Amino acid sequence: MARATYEVAQVLNRNTQDLAGCCATSWQLRTLYALRKCRTAALGGHIDRCTNTSCNILHLSYNSCRNRHCPKCQGHKREQWIRAREEELLNVPYFHVVFTLPCELNRLCLYEPRLLYDLLFKTAWEVITGFASNPKFLGASPGMIAILHTWGQNLSLCKLPQTRTA
Structure with a gap:
């Protein structure tokens, strides 16, 4: 080389x-x-x-x-x-899918983490099963391994943009 x-x-x-x-x-x-x-x-x-x-x-x-x-x-x-x-890796076809919450929900996640994360996983599962069961996309029975990351790449919550008041 x-x-x-x-x-x-x-x-x-x-x-x-x-x-x-x-x-x-x-x-x-x-x-x-x-x-x-x-x-x-x-x-x-x-x-x-x-x-x-x-x-x-x-x-x-x-x-x-x-x-x-x-x-x-x-x-x-x-x-x-x-x-x-x-x-x-399992010897099966699979997809890596990422669901991201907008950073505007960070404060709510700090105060009500169980509520927000339960809702996130429930919604993610509904999306996955919807796509998987549709013959147009996969037409298969889905499975899902889900991992929650509560931080960004720099290991902190993303910051909300500063708003200016006139």
């Missing part, structure tokens, strides 16, 4: 200023920093010695960032995770 012309770190280093303006959180900035500095002197290093008695060569290795988004040090773990999940 041929090596890529550019590495992620090179692209990030060339565009550091532009990318910094795109980051909404300090976590995003730290992630970009980690990817830029991965396996460079900036993160320190260590000396490895060949254990073969006839070789005994020393090799300098720079430390990795260990960030889960880093293709240099976490890419293989991501691939292992994907392969493990593929082995768990």
